[in-house]
Amino acid sequence: MGFFWTIVVLVVALAVAWRYLGAYMVAVYEGRVHFFGFLERPIYRALGTSPEKEQNWKRYGASMIIFTGVSLLVTYALLRIQGHIGLFNPQHLSAVPSPLAFNTDISFITNTNWQNYGGETTMSYFSQIGALTVQQFMSAAVGMAVAVALIRGFARKESATIGNFWVDAVRGALYVLLPIAFVAGLIFVGQGAVQTLAGPAHIHDALNGVAQTIALGPVGFMEAIKQLGTNGGGFFNANSAHPFENPTGLTNLLSIVLLLCIPFAFTYVFGKMVGSLRQGIAVLVAMVALFGVWVGFTAYAEHQPNPAVAAAGQVHQPTGNTTGKEVRFGDTSSALFGVSSTMTSTGSADAAYDSFNPMGGFGLLTGMMLGEVSPGGVGSGMYTILLFAIIAVFIGGLMIGRTPEYLGKKIQAREVKLAGLGVLVMPIVVLVLTAIAVSTAAGRAGPLNAGPHGFSEILYAMTSQGNNNGSAFGGLTGDTNFYNIVGSIAMLLGRFAIMIPVLALAGALAAKNVVPHSLGTFKTDNTMFIGLLLGVIIIVGGLTFFPALALGPIVEQLSKGHFYGTGLIGPFISHLTAGRLF
């Protein structure tokens, strides 16, 4: 299937998901879906709560922290004692070393799925299922709950409460994630993804006289939630490039659909719950615009010749940059997968991102640097873009001569403070930790390459963890005490230092009265607002990361003398930049 038809199918599938999955999610979070009531009710009873017991933002946040804390301890314990649990450990793998277990634990509870380990050689099947896959469900459900809480903040009027965390998390996992992941898992297995607890296969190649061990495991169903929950942590080290994880072109496309469907559908949830679908569509358009441009840019970059291969004499490369790509997927499709994965905080990979052309890597890196909002992770994309929207509304609203309001909620000092805080955290975490990494011996020991590419490798690792993406640029030796600890800090701050202000914001907004709409109101459902929102996202992301990018992928690309040798943009930029030297 050509790239064009891939896009067409993707658009149709996502449009259907947006409309129907979106409507279904609204029903779930409004408590109108009950088919797992027999499971749901006992859970609430055990937790001593019920859907009627609404929480204010502080209790909501505290419940979220308690849940995460318990997850953290349980996951850590399971990874540390995997050797002693006599179950599902055919390879007899022993305990995961403590710094690595700590990093992996935080990585999975924060929905990051940064992997400083090779799955098939480190984790027992029990750990893969009981520790990691469970968190792939629960961390996704937590992200979605926080987004729903923020949406309720906008939708409610003079309300002290924003929902019940336990109920939202349980419903998200039970009614949204579980059924879809189950069906998708069946497709993965049907297409040839392995699903077994029997342990690796041992093959004796009589012809060549060598014995081979083929890693197997419960892969297919984990694969479904890996993508659906924008987790990204695969069973195998090679992630979605591995034929047992991602066996066919169909599963490749299905992966992309799965990782985009919930984040995009959240705009429908937003529109419906605030009572105006147009509001949701405006946010959707902003997300799609960014996503489309990034896919186009990165696919274009990957369709260009690999400069290193060209320097080695192979100038003519009609299939683009194929270095580090699965031949089954090729240049543009790998770029599409890469952008989908980095822009959704998933971080799965069906190609080696380290081998992308400098500008292709730039596309992936900047896709994360924009704050994971287009469409971002499940739930996290929605609440993060709403933070940007509040800032856009504040500046834009002033320009029409009113103290700003968004969906009738006055945006005042408290809201600006919380939105500002939420937006500040990620760039500060990424830049400060990158600065620490490049100035310490332990940090400098990490990257494989020297110069700008080595810098890109460190910057990418911090960006990926600070944004809870989890994709690896590769080339960086991550399983060191330094990177395990620094990465854990990045992931924790990147998740909770944003979630807490978001919940506080939800509480502040819910308590407000709604200013009625009039002709003098700043409209947030038209092209102008979309433009402003995009402007704020790009300017905040661009201004904060431009210097770092200049020292990484930009200078790397410029070292080849020009942006692109051929194509439409190349001559234009060359013309623009053909200035004198200083």
Place this chain on the structure above:
Amino acid sequence: MATADSGEAPRDDAAVALDENGARQGTQPAVQARGVAEQRGLFDPQILRGALVGAFKKFDPRVQIKNPVMFVVLVGSIITLIESIAHPGIFDWSITVWLFLTVIFANFAEAMAEGRGKAQADTLRKMRSETEARRLRPDGTEEMVAAAELLKGDLVVCEANDIIPSDGEITEGVASVDESAITGESAPVIRESGGDRSAVTGGTKVLSDRIVVRITAERGQTFLDRMIRLVEGANRQKTPNEIALTILLAVLTIVFIPVVVALQPFGTYAGATVSVVILVSLLVCLIPTTIGALLSAIGIAGMDRLVQRNVLAMSGRAVEAAGDVQTLLLDKTGTITLGNRMASDFFPVGGHTEMEVADAAQLSSLADETPEGRSIVVLAKERFGIRERELTSPHSFVPFSATTRMSGLDVDGRQIRKGAAEAVKTWSSEQGGATPADLAEIVDRVARAGSTPLVVADGPEVLGVIELKDVVKAGIQEKFAEMRAMGIRTVMITGDNPLTAAAIAQEAGVDDYLAEATPETKMELIRSEQEGGKLVAMTGDGTNDAPALAQADVGVAMNTGTMAAKEAGNMVDLDSNPTKLIDVVEIGKQLLITRGSLTTFSIANDVAKYFAIIPALFIIAYPQLHSLNIMHLHSAQSAVLSAVIFNALVIVALIPLALRGVKFRATSAAAILRRNVLIYGVGGIIAPFIFIKLIDMILTALGAY
């Protein structure tokens, strides 16, 4: 009053009418401005001198810390100063000087805005002469005391040419008072004991008659004292929106600190030595210095623009709220209509002639001193040449009362009455007369046209109907259309019956009306609007307006009103012109727009500055980054210096805009936004590319680099 800055929106210079208070309604361009709103040019030399001194005085760190953006610049300039001393060089020194200039320019902008208020306060202080007061002893004798010694509750006597020593309430007598010292309005106003016109203001002058005033203000708390403090900005506090914006600017400052600081280790990793001076320059260029420098000036200037139009806002919060107002409650009289109803026609009924109606109407109105009564006499004269006559035979006037709802004259055995249709009809049938068949239809027609029908009867005989017409101000309809485009709902408040109110509401083009309004229904309306989340603005003058004025988000009290009203509202209009409520809303909006636009401009500027500084910063480690030097700046040093100079000069260049406010057009939110995004957003991206290049060319031409 005179027009202030040219940046003002057009004002409704409606005709002047005298209302029953004897106060002037409407504005009169011919009247020379005095009082607070003394006109000064934007760059009055006296203010400029004061501002220059103020710019240096504000270097106090305690002042600077209040503005996080400029505080960072100040710290940065101290760092470059230390660097310059450690490694002297022309480049480092140039940067240091320009960074200090950036701080000075910001201080200067604020001092300029404050200076205008201070100059006005000085003018007021000069007027506050040390007056002698004639205090009444309890036994009724007078003693002379200094006005400063007056206590609340003292009684003082004022006669012609006396200056009223302090704020008070007339307990006895009536006098015409020259209030021009406060309002700039030269026409005297009538003040009398009892009712809504009993308040007098310290510093105003009695022109005739004798009054006894009970002092209501403590010394130092008089209206004049408060006014001086207000225009001076002595108690100025940051408004809610200003606080929110300051937080956003702080966020945009904080985020750039790690961006710039991280460049040092990034540079080291790349094998480049990064100049601290250039890093500080980059930081200063990236943080929103333009809006940070001008923010407080914009707020002060907004208050000042109100003062220029003779409106005193008790807080900046009120000015901000004015921009948010969604419902305007406008008194019909004086705001929408010219003031009073005027007789416009006589309609005979039951076979009588128009002449007969006019004659009886004139007779019944001879003693009627209300403007309506006088207009009947005038109309009778104009139409039928009926002159005012001296009544020689014995006669008695029947005054209007709320119970009879009519007035008239008994003369030569005739009982002539005019009044409300129902009342006169009932009265004449009691006299044994029959109601003419065509009366009801005519009364109804007149009422439906928005006019007031008065029925005239001579004993049992009903003669006809006088039409009293409300004259809607010229141009008011367009004004309301603009309001509608801005999303503001206008509600007319009137004591008229619903029928009349509906007709006038339609003619004036207001969105809604409240007929037969009482203070209670008015209050109820405000409450119901506010419950729906709307912000409400209103004007009022009477004591019974005070609760509503206090309840409204923007309550503009008329200066002619009672002290209670003035204290309840959060603005006082010295001209007592209710139409000005519309101006107040526009000034509030203009204030917010100016803030938003300059914030956008400030952030948009960053793009060009990056392209100037980043290639310069790493030019030695990575010469290939010169491709990013798309402005083709001459050298690394000239590039950085040009960006810093642009950053400083743009503050000075925008001071007039900050003081005058961004041009405001009354149109839809979408149109305003489009215009401002284009000018300040897109323009903000493009402008610095041009000017940084220009500055670079000048520096190069001067041979500096």
